[in-house]
Amino acid sequence: MSSSFSEECTPAKQKYDTCFNDWYVNKFLKGDIHNRECDDLFYEYKQCLFKALKVKKVEPLLEAARKED
């Protein structure tokens, strides 16, 4: 399983990834798209990730890329 670009987020990311991978194969691909069992784990992971994107100054790069769309 891949790491987060910010080391301290890797545990939360891997927990979320495990949930998502299982959801993708066993729910999404089988047409069960309304099941949201990984939302809480995604939220936790995102809290960590978005803080890190700010601290490590990646946010401006993302904003510039989105502006170009």
Add this chain to the structure above:
Amino acid sequence: MSVYKDESEFDAPWENISSAWLRRYPNPYSSHVVSADVLERYIDEKGRLHTERLLVKQGRVPRWASELLNVSKSYILERSIIDANKRELLSETFNIDHLKLLKAMEYNRYQPSQEDSSKTSITTLAQFASPLRLGLGRRVQKYCLKRFPEQLIGSRRGILYVLQKYKSFS
């Protein structure tokens, strides 16, 4: 701008390929991809899964690039739309830094092969545009174009590697 097009086929059903694609990092053929983060993920009104990921690539930078701009790391944005009904995965990837040197875009479409729906066909389109002047830009684009087929083989081997590793898919 330089453009590269390619079509290929995987001897595995679309469901397995799309699962492997989503979890293709890390793999020994993409050791330069050091991290993959999910920035955004949602299901749209048509039931399609949208994902935006941030990839960080490290090392493996040509000497002229590191000399020119002190490049050793690059941030890549990857967006995908997965339609399980249509059995289609669309992706686009592009760098969001070092844009003064190069903008590299890659588009892929994965869908069941027309002749045999237990196989998966991939269509790839890559574009390289460098804003550098004095003929340098053209050289950069040419360099990328020359290296791309090899990278493509690597990324496909990576997907197959992950596919083998998780044989229990779906």
